[in-house]
Amino acid sequence: MRAPSTLFDKIWDAHLVDVQEDGTCLIYIDRHLVHEVTSPQAFEGLRTAGRSVHRPQATLAVADHNVPTTDRSKGIQNPESRLQVETLEKNVADFGVPYFETDDIRQGVVHIVGPEQGFTLPGTTIVCGDSHTATHGAFGSLAFGIGTSEVEHVLATQTLLQQPAKNMLIKVDGELPPGVGAKDIVLAIIGKIGTAGGTGYVVEYAGTAIENLSMEGRMTVCNMTIEAGARAGLIAPDEKTFEYLKGRSMSPKGAAWEQAVEYWRTLKSDDAAKFDAVVELDASELVPEITWGTSPENVIPITGNIPDPAQESNPQKRAAWERSLAYMDLKAGAAIEGTPIDRVFIGSCTNGRIEDLREAAGIAKGRKVAATVGAMVVPGSGLVKEQAEEEGLDKIFIEAGFEWREPGCSMCLAMNDDRLEAGERCASTSNRNFEGRQGKGGRTHLVSPAMAAAAAIKGCLTDVRKLEAED
């Protein structure tokens, strides 16, 4: 009899091409996403060595990091950004890789595009030269970020050399209170286990609170798994997963669909499967969460106070907190709520999907952005934008005083023109609050879409539940 195995073990075993004597595994990669920032050197490497792309049709490329979120008809103004996108365009043409042009409605942030097209499928291995590839794990696929040398390796061979990971189970049971969502779950998890808590692990998320999330919510949770240091996050596929994928342009059709679903239903951890670590969380105890510092593990409830480094016994941690407080210009012990903000960013591969925009629009509706705040909404893809416009969300945002932009990574990492000025404070739905992440000297507070919209209205960090209560 086969030993009980985890979902990760099953996907891993199903992709083994070869195992070396020392235990290093060669695993097959089913799907490879490519973007303009981490691929030029990989294609260049192929060219220099006279190699070709082993399976172009298993690859999908899109430009997202550098693209402007304003009118694109005049092209990209910044010469370096333009060169990077043009280089991608030349590479995909030379090597025969499918590509969505920057004016294609299907263009968007790579991790939004994959699931939206049905390129992301349960039980597959998916990689991309981007750490937030973890997002795709929401479909029960083993999805992880790789470096450029590995991008080249996958392009050339459709495989990767890997060591197996350890298994961690994060179980979130209970019902989420009103005003609390997927983003709060994942922020709470990172706050609990820390940014290195998942190092060496693949995390499987389970429990009733995870099952009850929409596919969008599950993607938000898996997306930030990398912020806890884990290689990938996984959620077993279920009827919701199949429902989401059915009819998408690259999803299997007809008899192949039936056959695929039959296989996908087998993709779950066995009841007796052993995990190397287990973390449990009670969803009913969660509140809207927010980061106060410059590491995603610096999480507190919006009702909480900024921690005091003097109370931290680990000297390295204490030094990091002091550095964070100075950078963020915050006072130890003070309440975080009420801190004035300058900017709001709603978007990114964490929270740039239709449901995120609906959540933010629900708060923005009939209200006005505070006069002191510049707020922007950047849909995750052209298709998300189109859907939002069909639902009239764009009008709600514009009437409230938000800017309504073209899709891309935008101010999640500020490689295009969208960025914070030094000293500006931002409530952001993105995933990283590192020093300078959204612009040199910019200060980032990570929050849910509802919390970001609420901050825009109030002009300060605020508890969205109060706003909801005013209706």
Place this chain on the structure above:
Amino acid sequence: MEKFNKLTGVAAPMPIRNIDTDMIIPKQFLKTIKREGLGKNLFDEMRFLDDGSENPDFVLNKPAYRNASIIVAGENFGCGSSREHAPWALKDFGIQVIISTSFADIFYNNSFKNGMLPIKVDAETLAKLMEDAERGANATLTVDLEAQTIEGPDGGTVHFEIDSFRKHCLLEGLDDIGLTQQKTSKIEAYEEKQKTAQPWLSA
């Protein structure tokens, strides 16, 4: 990939935890389409002041550490993005070895692909090496990959662990794409099998 065997060099202390990839190489320098030339912007925001001049307080700007080839750092070095620009920038600056108690997975992988050696040690060893590194111009360490040892300025030696395949590739400077391509028949056999088992993936 380049070979790595033995290195004697100055070790710079960076007792900061969670040194992330945005600190190592900020995004404005990711617009390059080359691997080279990133060293001048390594740790850009810590290394330079707003007017572009060097920050004299930053460790790699201090005379004793300008030629450092080793960094001794706090836990979880290289967390954040998958950007291989981080090891490229370190390497272009001249850093070949990083010693810490833990590394982010992707950064750890990326380093080996560039002929660099990230070394994991326990907290006690790190504290000792950090002290060594803080001795300025005398902060010289010798890292021997073959023997898996780090020798301190006083001649004391510590042992480190590394997986045998990575060690072998680094010592020999092996091209892992070339190695994998020797297994093309196995890859093709896998693809054939998948065509029958999961035909929807090959469509």
